[in-house]
Amino acid sequence: MNKVTFENTPNPSTMKFLLGKQVTSEGFDCPTAEEAERSPLASKIFGFPWTSSVYVGPDFITVTKQDWVEWDLLAQPLSGLIQEHMDRDEPVVVEFVAMPEDDENDLPIVRNIKSVLNREIRPVVALDGGDIAFYKYENNILYIHMKGACSGCPSSQITLKDGIETRMKELFPEIQEVVSV
Numbered sequence: 001m002n003k004v005t006f007e008n009t010p011n012p013s014t015m016k017f018l019l020g021k022q023v024t025s026e027g028f029d030c031p032t033a034e035e036a037e038r039s040p041l042a043s044k045i046f047g048f049p050w051t052s053s054v055y056v057g058p059d060f061i062t063v064t065k066q067d068w069v070e071w072d073l074l075a076q077p078l079s080g081l082i083q084e085h086m087d088r089d090e091p092v093v094v095e096f097v098a099m100p101e102d103d104e105n106d107l108p109i110v111r112n113i114k115s116v117l118n119r120e121i122r123p124v125v126a127l128d129g130g131d132i133a134f135y136k137y138e139n140n141i142l143y144i145h146m147k148g149a150c151s152g153c154p155s156s157q158i159t160l161k162d163g164i165e166t167r168m169k170e171l172f173p174e175i176q177e178v179v180s181v
Contacts, residue, residue: 004083006075013052014064015075017082023092027057037123041085041092050074056093094123109172110137116171117144121164132164140176142168156180 002020030036033046135143165178
C-alpha cells in the first residue's frame with residue numbers, strides 16, 4: 001500500500017501530493033470544478049470552498065488553495081482524504097472514448113444529441129463507473145444503452161429521468177422522453 005505524502009512547491013498557494021503510483025499517462029489541468037469531471041478525486045477536492053484549482057499529474061496531484069486559508073491547517077487532512085480515496089481503490093482519473101458523432105447519415109438533431117451525450121452526460125456518468133451510448137432517436141424519443149455501473153443500478157432510473165432526460169429536454173424541447181434499452 002502506497003502512502004500519500006505532500007511537499008511544498010515554489011508557489012506558496014500550491015501543495016504537491018505524491019500518490020505513490022501512476023494514475024494517468026498525461027497530466028491535465030482542472031482550473032474549475034466543471035473541468036474536473038475527468039477526475040473523481042479532483043472533483044472531490046473541489047468540494048472544499050478553499051480550492052482554487054487542481055492539476056492531476058502522472059503520479060501526483062497539485063492543489064492550489066484560496067488565500068484566506070493556510071496549508072498548515074489543510075495539508076494533513078487533505079493528504080488523509082487523498083489517502084482514503086486511494087485506499088478504497090476509487091478512480092483518480094476516468095478515461096473514456098468518445099462515441100463517433102460524425103455519421104453523415106445522421107440528422108442534425110442526432111449529431112447534436114450525440115455531441116451533448118459525449119461532452120456533458122457521459123463524463124458525469126463515468127464518475128460513478130458507468131457509461132451510456134446513443135442507440136437511436138425516433139418519433140421524438142431518445143433511446144440509449146446504460147452500461148457499466150449504470151446497468152441494473154438501483155438509482156439508474158433516477159439518473160435516466162431526473163438527470164439525462166431533464167437535461168436533454170432542456171436542450172432539445174422536441175424530445176418527449178429518454179428511454180433505456
